[in-house]
Amino acid sequence: MTDPAGRKPSTERGDASAASADGATRGLVHEEPLLFEQGARGRTGASLPPAPAGLDPAQEIPAALLRPSLEGLPELSELEVVRHFTRLSTWNHGIDTGFYPLGSCTMKYNPRSSEALARLPGFADLHPLAPPELAQGALELMHQLERALSEIAGFDATTLAPAAGAHGELCGLMIVRAWHASRGNPRKKILVPDTAHGTNPASSALNGYAVVQLASGPDGRLTPEAVRAAMDEDVAAIMITNPNTLGIFEGHVAEIAAIVHARGGLVYGDGANMNALLGVARPGDMGFDVMQYNLHKTFATPHGGGGPGSGPVAVKAALAPFLPLPVVVKEGATYRLVTDARERPQTIGRLREFWGNFGMFVRAWALLREYGPEGVRATGELAVLNANYLRARLRDTFHLPYEADSLHEVVFDDQRQQASGVSTMDVAKALIDHGFHPPTIYFPLVVHGALMIEPTETESKETLDGFVAAMREIAERARTDPEALRAAPLLPFRGRLDETRAARKPVLRWRPGMKVE
Amino acid sequence: MEIPDELLYTRDHEWARRKGVHVVVGITDFAQDQLGDVVFVELPAVGDPVKKGESFGVVESTKAVSELFAPVSGKVVEVNDPLADAPETINEDPYEEGWLIVVEPADPGELDGLMDAKAYKTFVEEQD
Numbered sequence: 001m002t003d004p005a006g007r008k009p010s011t012e013r014g015d016a017s018a019a020s021a022d023g024a025t026r027g028l029v030h031e032e033p034l035l036f037e038q039g040a041r042g043r044t045g046a047s048l049p050p051a052p053a054g055l056d057p058a059q060e061i062p063a064a065l066l067r068p069s070l071e072g073l074p075e076l077s078e079l080e081v082v083r084h085f086t087r088l089s090t091w092n093h094g095i096d097t098g099f100y101p102l103g104s105c106t107m108k109y110n111p112r113s114s115e116a117l118a119r120l121p122g123f124a125d126l127h128p129l130a131p132p133e134l135a136q137g138a139l140e141l142m143h144q145l146e147r148a149l150s151e152i153a154g155f156d157a158t159t160l161a162p163a164a165g166a167h168g169e170l171c172g173l174m175i176v177r178a179w180h181a182s183r184g185n186p187r188k189k190i191l192v193p194d195t196a197h198g199t200n201p202a203s204s205a206l207n208g209y210a211v212v213q214l215a216s217g218p219d220g221r222l223t224p225e226a227v228r229a230a231m232d233e234d235v236a237a238i239m240i241t242n243p244n245t246l247g248i249f250e251g252h253v254a255e256i257a258a259i260v261h262a263r264g265g266l267v268y269g270d271g272a273n274m275n276a277l278l279g280v281a282r283p284g285d286m287g288f289d290v291m292q293y294n295l296h297k298t299f300a301t302p303h304g305g306g307g308p309g310s311g312p313v314a315v316k317a318a319l320a321p322f323l324p325l326p327v328v329v330k331e332g333a334t335y336r337l338v339t340d341a342r343e344r345p346q347t348i349g350r351l352r353e354f355w356g357n358f359g360m361f362v363r364a365w366a367l368l369r370e371y372g373p374e375g376v377r378a379t380g381e382l383a384v385l386n387a388n389y390l391r392a393r394l395r396d397t398f399h400l401p402y403e404a405d406s407l408h409e410v411v412f413d414d415q416r417q418q419a420s421g422v423s424t425m426d427v428a429k430a431l432i433d434h435g436f437h438p439p440t441i442y443f444p445l446v447v448h449g450a451l452m453i454e455p456t457e458t459e460s461k462e463t464l465d466g467f468v469a470a471m472r473e474i475a476e477r478a479r480t481d482p483e484a485l486r487a488a489p490l491l492p493f494r495g496r497l498d499e500t501r502a503a504r505k506p507v508l509r510w511r512p513g514m515k516v517e
Numbered sequence: 518m519e520i521p522d523e524l525l526y527t528r529d530h531e532w533a534r535r536k537g538v539h540v541v542v543g544i545t546d547f548a549q550d551q552l553g554d555v556v557f558v559e560l561p562a563v564g565d566p567v568k569k570g571e572s573f574g575v576v577e578s579t580k581a582v583s584e585l586f587a588p589v590s591g592k593v594v595e596v597n598d599p600l601a602d603a604p605e606t607i608n609e610d611p612y613e614e615g616w617l618i619v620v621e622p623a624d625p626g627e628l629d630g631l632m633d634a635k636a637y638k639t640f641v642e643e644q645d
Contacts, residue, residue, distance in 0.1 A: 198582075425580075441580075442580040442581055443581075445581060448551070499579045500554035500556060500579055503554075503556035503557065503577075503579060504554075504556050504604065504605065
């Protein structure tokens with residue numbers, strides 16, 4: 001089989017590990033030791049000025065804090081360091097390398113135009129403590145993004161402060177709690193469906209709420225009956241992801257929202273799957289009161305290397321007084337940051353230092369302006385089309401546990417492969433040999449052996465066809481040669497890792513002379 | 518799959534064994550098989566209260582993190598501490614060495630609501 005990633009086919013499969021053990025290469029993919037195992041005494045990558053005559057470090061730094069020697073630290077040249085990290089980067093798989101259908105993560109392409117604009121000196125070099133009169137452009141961008149995000153999801157106001165999606169959930173539930181508290185009773189419970197992201201119960205617990213799990217119905221949707229049975233005056237809110245993690249639209253959402261509102265509860269929207277609805281439907285019109293976005297999913301700001309993420313929270317007018325600080329306000333032709341809680345007495349306060357992950361605001365705004373309303377709608381439509389194309393082409397090969405229509409992602413399972421002893425894990429590992437990042441596996445938990453595939457709108461039909469061909473070939477292999485699948489992947493620089501041993505006996509600290517098998 | 522006759526079972530795949538006035542609790546062979554390799558267990562401390570049907574701990578495998586649900590209300594009187602360093606015991610011997618906690622039940626009558634081996638076998642077959 002030819003390796004789609006373009007590496008040399010592994011003809012010396014049997015002795016590849018022996019070759020890499022003594023520091024050899026495979027073609028131009030380099031084995032790479034740790035920084036600690038490289039370099040030589042006295043080598044340095046920096047030229048420091050000579051110490052002033054008569055300098056006594058003991059006079060400058062308290063003796064207790066002075067290190068007697070620098071023994072054991074890596075000593076490398078600049079070139080060695082550059083090669084080390086560049087080589088490691090070639091072992092990685094990112095959206096710039098290939099297809100990355102990690103369900104619920106929305107690994108779409110991050111356009112270079114957004115990157116270029118975020119690097120404009122006026123944005124990139126702006127000091128966070130610059131006075132507002134010298135930061136008007138940045139504040140205007142934040143204000144416009146806030147307006148656009150409010151409009152796209154059908155809300156009245158949005159905070160840009162949260163640093164990522166889970167931070168947004170935390171913020172949204174703090175707002176829920178503050179709203180209830182302002183009415184005299186913060187309440188005790190949050191309802192969370194069994195298809196929710198794991199962050200939903202975690203955010204609830206961090207806000208002091210007990211979590212009540214709701215079973216989804218036989219078609220994968222949350223039922224009004226389940227919500228009605230669990231809803232009482234102790235429930236502060238229900239958290240709903242729409243479409244849910246099965247990729248299915250929660251068709252009863254309006255009725256469910258009415259049930260929750262009638263007993264004084266709020267409806268929280270986990271906007272992680274907002275990509276499916278962009279420009280077509282608005283959570284604010286479905287009865288949601290508050291929702292977090294994930295700019296690093298929906299608006300193509302980077303995921304990799306820690307992002308950073310950004311998780312703006314949109315709210316209805318009744319919740320706006322509780323939004324965290326800072327808030328950008330427009331006064332006449334100028335913009336101002338509200339940072340003083342005396343101006344917003346009901347605010348939940350500050351979530352973090354400074355003004356949010358501003359570089360992500362620039363990238364998201366650049367994308368929105370590039371796309372315009374038609375492009376935003378096309379994003380949602382193409383994301384749904386791509387997922388349904390994969391569903392239609394793979395459903396004769398892989399078992400589809402839920403028949404309900406898919407939106408932006410589709411969940412298969414390993415039921416048809418089980419007879420030959422091949423599991424979801426083996427399918428995922430085998431995909432690596434075909435040059436594809438595996439989908440999300442074993443999630444959502446309501447599907448045993450789930451394979452959760454989200455292609456996003458940025459992939460071409462040719463890429464999707466290549467993925468379909470790989471999945472079909474793997475399914476055929478599961479029938480004819482299951483042992484080979486259980487050994488996959490064979491082609492990447494590192495083969496199948498022992499995940500069980502890594503979790504049970506993790507080695508977290510390197511020591512000189514250590515040999516890890 | 519092993520389903521010992523003398524044990525009682527929950528719909529969440531825990532088993533319960535009467536031991537004098539106490540009840541030993543663990544997860545079933547079916548549960549450990551579905552979870553795959555167990556890599557971490559979080560259990561309550563001796564003296565902690567547990568409530569029937571509510572979570573008393575967590576078991577984590579390479580696939581997923583799952584909650585453990587108490588088959589009976591009461592107080593924890595013993596915890597299988599060696600599992601912290603050897604979670605694989607749950608996979609290897611779920612009904613003996615892989616036990617999780619021992620509970621002093623508040624109302625031993627609560628055990629009557631659990632499934633016997635025959636009912637649990639039927640329940641598992643329906644799940645598959």
